[in-house]
Amino acid sequence: MKYLSYPGCSLRSTGRAYEESIVAVFKALEIEYEELKDWNCCGATSYVSIDETDAFALAARNLALAELQVAEGTINLIAPCSACYLVLSKTERYLEDYPDVRTNVNAKLDKAGLHYNGRVEVRHPLDVLVNDYGLEKISKRVKYPLKGLKVASYYGCQVVRPFAKFDHSHYPVTMDKLVQALGAEPVDWPLKTRCCGGSLTGTTQEAGLRLNRLLLKEAQKRGADIMLTCCPLCQHNLECYQERINRIYQEEIDIPVAYFTQLIGVALGLSEKELGMQRLFKKPSLEKFMHPKGEMAHA
Amino acid sequence: MQLPTQKSVQQDEAPQKIEKMKHVVRRIKFESELDLDFGERVAEKAYGQKLLSCIQCGTCSATCPLAHYMDYTPRKIIAMTREGFKEEVLNSLTIWLCASCYSCYVQCPRQIHITDVMYALKREAIQLGFHPKRLPIPILAQEFYKRVLKDGRNTESWLLISLYLRTNPFKMLKESILGLKLFLRGRLTIGKEHVKRRDQIHAILEHKKGGQPL
Amino acid sequence: MHNYEQKEAVRIGFYICHCGHNIASIVDVKAVAEYVKSLPGVVVSCEYKYMCSDPGQELIQKDIHEHSLNRIIVASCSPLLHEHTFRTAVEKGGLNPYYFQMVNIREDVSWVHTDAKAATEKSKDLARAAVQRVFHHKALETKHVKIHPDVLIVGGGIAGIHAALTLANSGKKVFLVERQPTIGGHMAMFDKTFPTLDCAACILTPKMSQVKNHPNITLWTYSEVTKVDGYVGNYKITIKRKPRYINEELCVGCMDCIEKCVYKEGKTPDEFNVGLSKRKPVYIPFPQATPQIVLIDPEACIEFKSGRCKKTCVEACDRKAIDFNQKEEMKEIEVGTIILATGYHTFDAKRVPFYGYGKYPNVYTSLEVERLVNASGPTGGELILRDGRHPKTVGIIHCVGSRDKNTNRWCSRTCCMYSLKLAHLLKEHTEAEVYNFYIDIRAAGKSYEEFYDKLLDENVHFIRGRVAEVSDWAVRSSEEGKLIIRAEDTMIGIVRRIPVDMVVLAVGMEPQSDSQDVRRLFNISCSTEGFFLERHPKLAPVDTFTDGIFIAGACQGPKDIPDSVAQAGAAAAQALTLIDTGEIELEPNTAFVVQDDCSGCRTCLTICPYNAISRDEAKQKAFINEALCKGCGTCVAACPSGAIKQNLFEDEMIFSEINGLLENTPVVCC
Amino acid sequence: MLTAGEQSKTNTWEPRIVAFFCNWCTYTAADLAGVSRLRHAPNARIIRVMCSGRVDPQFILDAFSKGADGVLLGGCHPGDCHYMEGNYKALRRMRLLKRMLKDMGIEEHRFRLEWISASEGERIKTVINEMTEQVRTLGPLGLPKKFEEWDTEMEVLERTVNGKEEAVHA
């Protein structure tokens, strides 16, 4: 199976570590993919506030480009950023469900000499790794099982609803199963999909910071050593504002927030640099949990 | 932020002779002050979503992570939209606080696509110039829009700079430490990202080319 | 092509009905009547206020005589409603009833269109189609079949029990088939009934034993219908009787075997207590189970699993009733009518994960609470939570799996009332604070609103808001260790977090999980939701589209006890009516092979679902057995040389209908 | 050139849809739509048959040839046929007929097979409205008019070739 990847704007700036770790992990697992050529911004949550047809058309250009790049069959387009994943899947779904949207969007694409035929399936790397590649294969490749590491998986909002098909929209388990496959211990907590506020941290900080505070506090309270995310904006919010939250709300939050792909990389034995660990504000100290497979057998 | 209810609810012109009572606000809405087709118009813009089938159960409000900050709960927004309280709805903070987490969308027992309704209201508000001035959220949307219109991609650093310039330049200073930290870790770029075939982007968004979106 | 000339001149009477305002307010009936008068063959064309009324019918009969009419057309409502009425009227007028044709201008026109002009044009088209059609009508003979007087009732809940007793008391023989080991259904599990708060068992168990002892009732529990053949009046039913591994004739229900079972404690979740307690492999569902016969669960019994049990139960039974070699048994019976009272299924609360059922031990379903507060329940009526505590605050969440398009969109009708009842019982048992979270309180039955009043007076909290989530996410110290219910208090317009010790989910009513299989087995229809579909929502609420099969109770839709009982009585009455009529008319719409035209190509033989077509090997032609043919007409459509015809639906009739519908089509340039 | 009369007819053209509904499911659903007052387009004319399996492909072709712009066939859902399998027979015939209609230049949306159970009154409304609109977009099929044109083809062609010369014996 061949994949196309759609990095999206965030993975080129705040989320660089995410992209680096995806590249490293996919390479280590020998999952082939190529980047979608000349992709453009998905429109995120903002564009649709201005003009909806344009927003869909903008997103649909990527889908149309994917069809140009891959001549036939269903195309699995991997979108790691939650917003990109949602917007592209939503576009794909609405184009299918609403004939008006389809007509209007294709009329716009037409002007750019493009057309979308409905061959793209938008996928999240989490879905691809767990459901296509398989947990069993991942755990076979693990070199350093992360024994004893308590992980709070944080999915955020947009990756599981409402267009995702691979997990439940409020109580997803995909990442937790992955965590188990890496030898670590998932923490069950009720806020896995509660929104981090998205761009509100930049615009309406009181609301944005409070949401992040609740998430961080609860994860810490439930004994998590690390929070894992699968979205660059969530990671940014949860990690970069910790200091400010502590200052404003007099909290003592101290929890590293990493990408799930980084944790896979660590367990696979990839180097910190390959995984972009140096880009994190709070580098998780995982060494004490890393037990080479041989040792595990003796233990 | 002023609560729009007080602003928009019309007060009868009291005869000059009677002294106005400061603490007593007379509130009433006359049918003639409503925009009765508003609900149907919005419903149409949100894919014929059946706003009208809302049973006012409040699931959307209860599941909303931001309902605490809203002047009207999402449920009320639906009720008011349906009944034609256009001014109140378009002036409300609620629509801007919606973070598009889609929680209400998936849990609504009537399967109303509430997030799409909120988007439709945001568009309506921007088009009709209703949103509170200098409220950063709609401005972020507009700046984002311009950036993508121009380059086909968004560059986060530049987006934030333009946002702060339009809303609160002092905030930029406040955020500069965080910005520096990000920069040092290679998480902020100075160079602008753009697509090669900008002509395609411009063709798709043709009617807006070069011009102001609003 | 064929020559369709008729031997005798066709003289048509056309009657258009106003149906009060139902038709006449949209369709210009006068214009239609006027128009039809101009069509070839039409002798009489008139309008009348209510054609189905006696004077309306008499009008037809009078005209048949006065104008020597030999074809009658009535344009009114759906033929499914009144075709029979008018055929009878025509027959009384001295004409063969099959010279009649009905035009539906109410359900298909006036009720669904708003444009009067278009509706009138459509009515004219439909009328013209009928006029052209009746030219080809023929006199046919109505067939009659005898009704077997015995009745099959499927399902032994309160509806099935009531229907069985009603029929048996009137002297009819009834077979009551129940798949559980006991009759009683859901009602037997309830503690009290609303709004009177009388004990469910006290009013139900006497009826259960009446069923057991009634000479006219054959009760087969732990049995299922597996095959249904035949048609109204003459159904052949096959019933599978599952082995109890107990000889029913010998067992007296002393339960010594249960006591002596090698298991000292039960290990299998007890179905009757909804899994809140455990039972042994040999068990009786509950003390008043009817029949009072134990059974062995082969999934749990050591003897069945390993063959090496000490079989203390066999020793304990004086009457030697235990029989490990018992086999499943098939019974075949003949009945004339069937009543389906297969009941409902409670909504699986795990389908709404937001409410934490199965995740948080103190979240219960309403059915579990019924058992929990019941004196014969797993805790002897004491309200002890799964974690051993007594609740101080309880939240009851209404509409779980009801009024929700993500699960079930219908209102389950009973949950409001039983939630009020449970609120009362919980308060009575524990003196806890009780919060009801509701969308609307539906208390429309007799004395129901008064019951709601009473609960308000008892200071039960009513919060109007659908709960979004139950979780253990504590934000304040006061919330630690509690379940937190999050809902918008819509009356106040603010989101509230309410910590409670116990959550009760008022789960809705669903069709039985196998209702589709049952429906296919009996060849009836289901509504979209999966409940069995009645023939008419108002006028034939217990009939189905299959003659001789009736429905009662919650299998037709959510219902409380009084409604189920009323419907069961109605179903019994319908069955009685058929039985007492003695025979029933059958539509003569069977197919036949025109022998001279048949080439013997065998196409029809391969496609008849009823094996009604055979081949006369001597003549080398196909032949249809009229008694087996059910009149679907699929062989007619397939016959490649047009040698098969279907009475009432001959090709010529349909072609002329098509022609009639379209004849007036304006020619349009493309 | 259209005469004034013809023009007015063109302006008032309304799609004509002939609908064959099975007695047990789809016809009952149409009744339910009526009882529930589910308003829909007045363009469909229903012919009741006992089973969708009774519908001979000839009926569909005949309807088109007599001037129908669309034909709708409604039966019980697969597995739900009152006569066990009549709807499967309808399905098989109509799959082939649909292909043939396509080869004969009849647009796909002009012929539709729908499974509508007795409870789906709402579906009657949706299907009829949807089909009416689809057929409206396609415009009239107008076979009777075309037949007429084909039968007088000689006249038309002769006129164009030979100027004013009239066709022989036309």
Place this chain on the structure above:
Amino acid sequence: MPEKPKVTFYWCASCGGCEESVVDLAENILDVVAAVDIVMWPVAMDFKKKDVEAMEDKSILVSMINGAIRTSEQEEMAKLMRRKSQLVIAYGSCAHLGGIPGLANQFQREEILQYIFEESPSTVNPQKTRPERKVMTNGNAVTLPNFFNVVRALDQVIDVDYYLPGCPPTPKLLKQALDALLSGNLPEKGTVLAPDIALCDECPKKDTKPSDLKFTEFKRPHLVQIDSATCLLAQGIVCMGPATRGGCEGVCISGNMPCTGCFGPTSRVKDQGAKILSALASQVEAKDEKGIDATLATIPDPVGTFYRYGLPISLLRRKNF
């Protein structure tokens, strides 16, 4: 000696096989010639149009016209014969049903002309020259007949009294028809002069057809080894016999070729193609759309298969453009 009844044979759009079939009467033809006076038979004798025009109306007893109507000349001649004859018999499948030429109703006139004069593999015509309708030679105007867009059966142009079916009609049926004509023992107008029962009735392989036939695949006759003893449908080969009028006595089937329907439908059927479609599709085994389509896909050209002879008289008559 009383005047012998006048008879004509005329040839429209057809292959000429019908004309040959007259000769197939063999020695019987002598009886025919002795009994009638053939006043027009272009394929065999040199009569001119003006000779017929000169005759009195209804002076011919019967005109046997074969071939479909494809050109203006054919229409003109058909109308002329009609005027001059008491009876007209549509002779053979093309006149009766439209026939093989009728398959052209799947195309537009221009498509056909373009293919014939420009695109067919054997054509070299770089200038794309087309025949002119009117050409002046030596001062005389030569006119070609007009080539119609639509192919019609004979009765779609003129009133027809009887139909003699077949491609071509069998000598036996022709003999019977002539005997009836000459004896004046005529059936009802409009009758097809062949039995009104499907071919299976007289099929030699009739007994070998099973009663529970289910199709999973249709096979094309040239791709399988045909068992000459067994019903062709039972072997999965599309045979139009069940939907085709008998009378040919299964000549093709005896030659191991399936019936392709040249005798047209029985009197009870309006559209032969729709009927055989219905019969065959009903017997497909699959129940799901995909499976059904897969089986039916093995009939690659339904129109060409089911309407090989009858497209112009089918309910749709021609492809809709």
